[in-house]
Amino acid sequence: MAELPKKAKVVIIGGGVIGCSIAYHLTKIGWDDVVLLERKQLTSGTTWHAAGLVGQLRPSINMTKLAKYTGELYRGLEAETGQATGYRQCGSISMATNAERFEELKRSASMAKVFDLPVHVVTPQEIKELAHIVNVDDVVGGIHIPSDGYANAVDITQALAKGARTGGAKIFENTKVTRIRHNGDRITGVDTDDGSIDADYVVICGGMWTRDLAASVGVAAPLHACEHYYVLFEGVEGIDNTLPVLRDYDYCGYYKYDAGKLLVGAFEPNARPWGMDGISEDFCFDEIAGSFEHFEPLLIDAMRRVPALEKAGIQKFFCGPESFTPDVRYHLGESAELKGCFVAAGLNSIGLQSAGGVGKVMADWIRDGIPPADLWTVDIRRNMPFQINRKYLRERVTESLGLLYATHYPFKQYETARGVRKSALHDRLVAQGACFGEAFGWERANWYGEPGSTPAYEYSYGRQNWFEANAAECKAVREAVGLFDQSSFAKFRLEGRDAMAVLNRVCANDVDVAPGKLVYTQWLNDKGGIEADLTVTRLSETAYLIVTGAETEVKDFNWLKRHTPDDAHAVLTNVSSGMGVISIMGPNSRALLQSISPNDLSHEAFPFATSQEIELGYAIVRASRITYVGELGWELYIPTEFMAGVYDAIVAAGAAFGLKHCGYHALNALRMEKAYRHWGHDITDEDTPLEAGLGFAVKMDKAGGFIGREALAAQKEAGLKQRLVQFLVKSPEPMLYHNEPIWQGDRIAGYIRSGMYAHTLGGACGLGYVDAADGGVVGPIGADDYEIEIAGVRYPVTASLKPFYDPTNARIKI
Incomplete structure (x- = not known):
C-alpha cells in the first residue's frame, strides 16, 4: 500500500460517487495534489446500492443545469477512462394522474426550454406507445425526456476514481479519518488511523456520516438516514433494454430495466428514519432489515401500474439507508464556521444523477473561493445551527424522503418538526386567525383567516383558498394600514472605532452618514455579484445595526465577519433573538403610531430613511422609517420582552385607523407590485446592482472604494x-x-x-x-x-x- 502523504492541497473525506467526482474534477482544473480517503472501500456506504437513475429535470434552473452536465459527462466517461459505466440513454417518462400534477409537469417542460433540454409533453396513448407495459387508464398526461437514462453507480464511481488517479490524485481505501484539524479559524488538516495530513482544504463527502463528522468541528450539516426500498422483479413479460425509466409520481414509484429484470422503487410519504443510535463502525456494503409491511402498499400500486408484475417473481427485496436533508436540497460549498472546510453531502437519494455537476461546481468553488453560479438553494451556509438537532432531523426526514415525488405546489409548507422558532407574538397572531408557514425554523404568519379560526392551506397551481384573504390584506396596506410581524429578520450590531471603515469597504453604498440615518445597500463579491441585500443603520459614531433576511442570517454574518480585518477594532454580534420587529405600513401608519406616541412622527421631524428611538406603550423602541411594500411606514425594533405590550397598544388603537393583520404572502405581493428585489430570487451572487437596476444604491466614487467596484466600473463601461x-x-x-x-x-x-x-x-x-x-x-x-x-x-x-x-x-x- 502506498504511504500516506504528509501534506496535500485538498483532502476529500469519503469515497462514494460524490467524493470521487470532486477528485476527478479537481484534477481537470489542474490540481493534482489531491488526496481522497475512504474509511472502507469505494462506494461501500450508500453509493453501491443506488438505483442508478440519471434524470436531468430538477425543480430549478441551476439544479437542472447540474443534472444535465452529469448526463453529458457520463455519456463520454467510459471512452475517456476505459472503465465500463453501464450508462444507457433510454429516456424517461413522468406520468400524471390528475390535473395538478400535469400542470407541474407542463410547467417543468416549459422551464426546460430555457437551457435547451428537450422535454416533450405526451398523451396517455403516447406513453403507452413508448412503454407498452404501463397501464395508462388513469393517466392524464406526462412528459418524455429522450436524453435521460441510467447507469451502474459502482462502475461510474470507479470510472471517476480512475480518471482522478490518471490526473494525479491519490486514493486511499481502508483509511479512516479520526479527526479534522483546525486552528479555530481555518482548516489545517486531518488525522487518520494511518497518520496525519496537513491540508489547505478539507471536503467532507461522508454521506450519512457527514452530520457527525462536520459537527465534530462545529460545522452545521443537517442530514439523517432513512430506510430506502426497492424490489427486483424477474420474469417480467414485455420488458427489454429499450424501456424508458418510468416515474409514477402520484403513486410514489419508479421503474427501471435492470439486466433482464425490472427494478421498482419508491419515495413514500411517511418514511422510516434509520440510524438514530449511530451507525456501526463495520457498516460496509450492508443492507438493513426494513419492513415488507411498510413497502407492501406501494408494491400493490406498482402492480396496478405495471400489470405484468402480478405474474412476475420477486428476486430481491432490498432496503438500504440514504441520507436526507430537512429541505430536500443538497449541502454544498464552504462552511460558514471554518475557512477551507467544504461539504458535499445530503444528496437525498439522487447522488448519482447529481454527482457530475456537483463535482464540477465544487472544484471551481474550491479554486475560486466563491460558487461558479447561483447555488444558494444548496449552499451549506443556508443552514441554521439548530438544524443539526437529532430530534428535529429524525422527525423532519420522515417527510423529506416523500417530498421528492410529492407535487411541488406553490407555497407548500412542511408538516413535520414545526414550532421550532416562534415570535413573542405567536399566540396573539393565532388568535387573529394566522395561518403559519415555516421558514428557516421560524413560524411566520403567511395569511389570516377570520379571527379565532384555524385556517389551513388548500394547495393548487391556480388561485388557492387564501387568494381573497390576501387581496383584502393588500387592499388594507394600500388604503389604510397593515401590521406585519417580521421578527424573523436577522439583526447584527457592529461596534468599535473601526466599524465605519469595515462596513464602508463591504457596502457598495456609503454608510459614512450621520447617526440616525438608514442606508439601503448591497454587499458584493469581486465579480460585482450581489452577496447580500440589506439595510445598515448608523446608531452612533462607533455603532451600526445591520438588518437582513432570515434566510441569510448565517451567510451574511459570516460574510461580514470574514471581511473584518483581524486588526480592526470592530466587534460583530448577532442580536437577532434580542429584538422582535413589528412593521406598521400604509397611508394611515403615521396617524396610528402618532396616536400612541409622544414623539413627533411628522415627515419634517422623521424623514424617510431615518431611525429614532421613540416611546410606544411602556417601551422605548427603535423606529425605522423604511418600507418593503411601497407605502408610508415604520419598522419597529422592540426588545423581545416588550413585544407583547407594544403590540397590544398598537392593536387597541388600530381599529380607528383600519388596522388589519397581514402576512408574508401579502408582503410578497406588495413588494412585487413595487418591483422591490428579493435576494436569492431576483438578485443573486451572479447578478450585479447595475443589471438589477440598483445603481442608485452604489456610490462608485466614495473614498476607499468597495469590494466589487472594479468589476462594476468595467461593466458600466462595456x-x-x-x-x-x-x-x-x-x-x-x-x-x-x-x-x-x-x-x-x-x-x-x-x-x-x-x-x-x-x-x-x-x-x-x-x-x-x-x-x-x-x-x-x-x-x-x-x-x-x-x-x-x-x-x-x-x-x-x-x-x-x-x-x-x-x-x-x-x-x-x-
Missing part, C-alpha cells in the same frame, strides 16, 4: 448584457411563480425569477432578466415586446424597467 425587467400578465387569470420562460418573438430572452399575483395591478406580476438577441448590450425595453410561457402557453405581458406601482416613490415620502 454596457449591460442583461437587465432586470418587471412584467405584468395582461390576462387576469394566469399565475406566475418562477422559472417561466420569457419570449421575445421566436427566442427565449430569459426567465422569471419570482412571481406573485398583484392585486392592486389586477394580474400576475413577475421579475426576470432579459438579454439581447445578438448577445450584446441590452437596448430599450418595449412595453409589448415580450410574452411569458406558463405550462406550455404563451401569454402577452406588459414590460417595464420602472415599477408599475408608484414609480416616483411619492407614497413613501409623504
Whole structure:
C-alpha cells in the first residue's frame, strides 16, 4: 500500500460517487495534489446500492443545469477512462394522474426550454406507445425526456476514481479519518488511523456520516438516514433494454430495466428514519432489515401500474439507508464556521444523477473561493445551527424522503418538526386567525383567516383558498394600514472605532452618514455579484445595526465577519433573538403610531430613511422609517420582552385607523407590485446592482472604494448584457411563480425569477432578466415586446424597467 502523504492541497473525506467526482474534477482544473480517503472501500456506504437513475429535470434552473452536465459527462466517461459505466440513454417518462400534477409537469417542460433540454409533453396513448407495459387508464398526461437514462453507480464511481488517479490524485481505501484539524479559524488538516495530513482544504463527502463528522468541528450539516426500498422483479413479460425509466409520481414509484429484470422503487410519504443510535463502525456494503409491511402498499400500486408484475417473481427485496436533508436540497460549498472546510453531502437519494455537476461546481468553488453560479438553494451556509438537532432531523426526514415525488405546489409548507422558532407574538397572531408557514425554523404568519379560526392551506397551481384573504390584506396596506410581524429578520450590531471603515469597504453604498440615518445597500463579491441585500443603520459614531433576511442570517454574518480585518477594532454580534420587529405600513401608519406616541412622527421631524428611538406603550423602541411594500411606514425594533405590550397598544388603537393583520404572502405581493428585489430570487451572487437596476444604491466614487467596484466600473463601461425587467400578465387569470420562460418573438430572452399575483395591478406580476438577441448590450425595453410561457402557453405581458406601482416613490415620502 502506498504511504500516506504528509501534506496535500485538498483532502476529500469519503469515497462514494460524490467524493470521487470532486477528485476527478479537481484534477481537470489542474490540481493534482489531491488526496481522497475512504474509511472502507469505494462506494461501500450508500453509493453501491443506488438505483442508478440519471434524470436531468430538477425543480430549478441551476439544479437542472447540474443534472444535465452529469448526463453529458457520463455519456463520454467510459471512452475517456476505459472503465465500463453501464450508462444507457433510454429516456424517461413522468406520468400524471390528475390535473395538478400535469400542470407541474407542463410547467417543468416549459422551464426546460430555457437551457435547451428537450422535454416533450405526451398523451396517455403516447406513453403507452413508448412503454407498452404501463397501464395508462388513469393517466392524464406526462412528459418524455429522450436524453435521460441510467447507469451502474459502482462502475461510474470507479470510472471517476480512475480518471482522478490518471490526473494525479491519490486514493486511499481502508483509511479512516479520526479527526479534522483546525486552528479555530481555518482548516489545517486531518488525522487518520494511518497518520496525519496537513491540508489547505478539507471536503467532507461522508454521506450519512457527514452530520457527525462536520459537527465534530462545529460545522452545521443537517442530514439523517432513512430506510430506502426497492424490489427486483424477474420474469417480467414485455420488458427489454429499450424501456424508458418510468416515474409514477402520484403513486410514489419508479421503474427501471435492470439486466433482464425490472427494478421498482419508491419515495413514500411517511418514511422510516434509520440510524438514530449511530451507525456501526463495520457498516460496509450492508443492507438493513426494513419492513415488507411498510413497502407492501406501494408494491400493490406498482402492480396496478405495471400489470405484468402480478405474474412476475420477486428476486430481491432490498432496503438500504440514504441520507436526507430537512429541505430536500443538497449541502454544498464552504462552511460558514471554518475557512477551507467544504461539504458535499445530503444528496437525498439522487447522488448519482447529481454527482457530475456537483463535482464540477465544487472544484471551481474550491479554486475560486466563491460558487461558479447561483447555488444558494444548496449552499451549506443556508443552514441554521439548530438544524443539526437529532430530534428535529429524525422527525423532519420522515417527510423529506416523500417530498421528492410529492407535487411541488406553490407555497407548500412542511408538516413535520414545526414550532421550532416562534415570535413573542405567536399566540396573539393565532388568535387573529394566522395561518403559519415555516421558514428557516421560524413560524411566520403567511395569511389570516377570520379571527379565532384555524385556517389551513388548500394547495393548487391556480388561485388557492387564501387568494381573497390576501387581496383584502393588500387592499388594507394600500388604503389604510397593515401590521406585519417580521421578527424573523436577522439583526447584527457592529461596534468599535473601526466599524465605519469595515462596513464602508463591504457596502457598495456609503454608510459614512450621520447617526440616525438608514442606508439601503448591497454587499458584493469581486465579480460585482450581489452577496447580500440589506439595510445598515448608523446608531452612533462607533455603532451600526445591520438588518437582513432570515434566510441569510448565517451567510451574511459570516460574510461580514470574514471581511473584518483581524486588526480592526470592530466587534460583530448577532442580536437577532434580542429584538422582535413589528412593521406598521400604509397611508394611515403615521396617524396610528402618532396616536400612541409622544414623539413627533411628522415627515419634517422623521424623514424617510431615518431611525429614532421613540416611546410606544411602556417601551422605548427603535423606529425605522423604511418600507418593503411601497407605502408610508415604520419598522419597529422592540426588545423581545416588550413585544407583547407594544403590540397590544398598537392593536387597541388600530381599529380607528383600519388596522388589519397581514402576512408574508401579502408582503410578497406588495413588494412585487413595487418591483422591490428579493435576494436569492431576483438578485443573486451572479447578478450585479447595475443589471438589477440598483445603481442608485452604489456610490462608485466614495473614498476607499468597495469590494466589487472594479468589476462594476468595467461593466458600466462595456454596457449591460442583461437587465432586470418587471412584467405584468395582461390576462387576469394566469399565475406566475418562477422559472417561466420569457419570449421575445421566436427566442427565449430569459426567465422569471419570482412571481406573485398583484392585486392592486389586477394580474400576475413577475421579475426576470432579459438579454439581447445578438448577445450584446441590452437596448430599450418595449412595453409589448415580450410574452411569458406558463405550462406550455404563451401569454402577452406588459414590460417595464420602472415599477408599475408608484414609480416616483411619492407614497413613501409623504
